[in-house]
Amino acid sequence: MLATTVDRRRRAAAELLATAERTWPGDLIPDTAGALRRAVAPKAAGHLIWAEEISTGRRRNLTHEETEAFWAFAAIEVLRLTGIRNEELLELTHHSITEYRLPTTGEVVPLLQVAPSKTDSERLLLVSPELADILSTIIRLSTIIRLSTIIRRLRGSSGAIPPVASYDVHERVWNPPLPLLFQRDIGTEHRAFTPAALRKLLINALAATGLTDVAGEPLIFSPHDFRRIFVTDAIMNGLPPHIAQMICGHKSLDTTMGYKAIYPAETIEAHRAFTARRRATRPSEEYRTPTEE
Helix, strand or coil, rough: CCCHHHHHHHHHHHHHHHHHHCCCCCECCCCCCCCEEEEECCCCCCCCCEEEEECCEEEEEHHHHHHHHHHHHHHHHHHHHHHCCCCHCCCEHHHEEEEECCCCCCEEEEEEECCCCCCCCCCECCHHHHHHHCCCCCCEECCCCCCCEEEECCCCCCCCCCCCCEEECCCCCCCEECCCCCCEECCCEEEEEEEEHHHHHHHHHHHHHCEECCCEEEEECCCHHHHHHHHHHHHHCCCCCHHHHHHCCCCCHHHHHCCCCHHHHHHHHHHHHHHHHHHHCCCHHHCCCCCCC
């Protein structure tokens, strides 16, 4: 539900922004049932599109709404499809995307290079077709596999991703400027997303779903919850736990299995399947028809 909502939300925001851009200031914005008017904002920054709600008079920054909706979608999709930590997400750069040629078939597959977070070793993750689709909304794909340097949202006048400095909240140091994938325009400069900004994107996205917990309270997700969901989903669908350990960058298999949620129905079904396999391998003569004796 969350994934569906954020995708629908970013598409709707993009369509509304595009329609408003084609509308003359002061006119009603088409396809809004007369609810929005393109605002006349002579003092606003030229690249911002504002709208005014007819019923309340409240002004809305449609450019900001589209930006927030897009980055919420991108962050949630990358987190749930990779299982990486939130600090690893924020450290992804254009150079994080590489490729590998399979020695057996010569096929080229895309890989995502994740910088070390809690451990000192980098790791490479296979870019699935779903993840490639998400990355292609940020980075234009020159072919189905090979990635070019043309950035759709972040491209500057030079055609390259602007290098920005980010602050490491754990080490309490500023990192050198890098072509980070998760950056945005604030005023006249580019700034890296922060952990607080990432949490805010997630909170707003969850509010749009209307999802609640068992007590009827609004559902709360942290970026790390997607890591737990990734491990649970991967292992339940047949990925060996030790492979999940390598993907997540855990030093211990116990840590990985601690992320794995186990449900009662899963336990029962797995035990039934185990019993059926055991019966299928036992000699048939051991199964005698019961008699009164």
